[in-house]
Amino acid sequence: MTQRADARRNQQALLDAAAEVFVRSGVDAPVRDIAATAGVGMGTIYRHFPTRAELIIAVYRHQVEACAEAGPRLLAADPPLVALGRWIDLFADFLVTKHGLAGLMQSDDFRPLHEYFLDRLVPVCTSLLDAAAAAGEIQGDLTAYELMRGVGNLCIGSDDRYDARRLVRLLVSGLAAPRPASP
Amino acid sequence: MTQRADARRNQQALLDAAAEVFVRSGVDAPVRDIAATAGVGMGTIYRHFPTRAELIIAVYRHQVEACAEAGPRLLAADPPLVALGRWIDLFADFLVTKHGLAGLMQSDDFRPLHEYFLDRLVPVCTSLLDAAAAAGEIQGDLTAYELMRGVGNLCIGSDDRYDARRLVRLLVSGLAAPRPASP
């Protein structure tokens, strides 16, 4: 046995509580709130998730995996640029619904979070980008890393007056036509 | 007289100190640091600048004004889309060099900051956008508000591997060609 039963139970309770509190108060909700919602003490949360980044990663791991796995599927079903657009939409949908997640990424304190997301998704994005480039559907030499970060940034603070998804689509348009001022 | 001499002196000292500390530690530097650098007490900083947003606005007011005033000048000197591109570059340069400024904007606590920037710059951007649309150089109905926010977001966390300016240029490209999948 690698973990005691109560430890396993508490870890799951923390994941559930964090998911709930993140929706209610954003991913920067007070640690005490999460612990209280899970019905555990302060020590327990830090024992299971020493940093906030680790907790966030654990909470969203499934969704990130799902997004990553969708990439090849989309690429098989559609022309590369369409697939890229659809996949980026998927990623944007994920971020837009997580208030404050994208905003947190910029902070140096959350490097592990940043790294997990990018390590998992950049390769997928690269394959989509490469396919589109090979098909001659996009120009320019933008890296998948930059595209992911750009899309991530655009998704910050989406609301009534700022439709992040629209900006993301515009950015992808730019990929297909990178020279604005020349005919 | 509207303000005592020591008050005037301290206000200027605070502006100088804030500018210095913002460069050293970002715009979210501890209030105590700024007060200490200025050589004043906690009370004084809050008396002159009740909220952080007001302090930040005061520190950067000149630069925002300069950017706003550059708009019409650029529009007079170049074709609309070129002028728009140059002006956006100016704006991006301003943000990229202010570590954390763009990141702060998203927070609800800094609404006044957000509002000041947008109230001052959106009209300028609108005139550039309208001119470009009138000249048939761009399509789509993106608002200046959305464009400014998009550019602001893209400028978060620029570093070695993420060239925010490049993403901004790409976004502007998208403005000129909003339909990626059609020839």
Added chain:
DNA sequence: TGCTAAACGGAACATTGCTCCGTATCGTTA
């Protein structure tokens, strides 16, 4: 049932934002 190691809980400390009030200083007026 009793033992040990794992896990727990929450008090305590550090940091930071912000307020409040006794004190000091400025500018004016006699």
Added chain:
DNA sequence: TAACGATACGGAGCAATGTTCCGTTTAGCA
């Protein structure tokens, strides 16, 4: 120039939050 009132100052103190530490509890095993 001396005294006075209004203005401004300083920093202690409170509240919120992150993080650590250790005495206590409990699960699993013999």
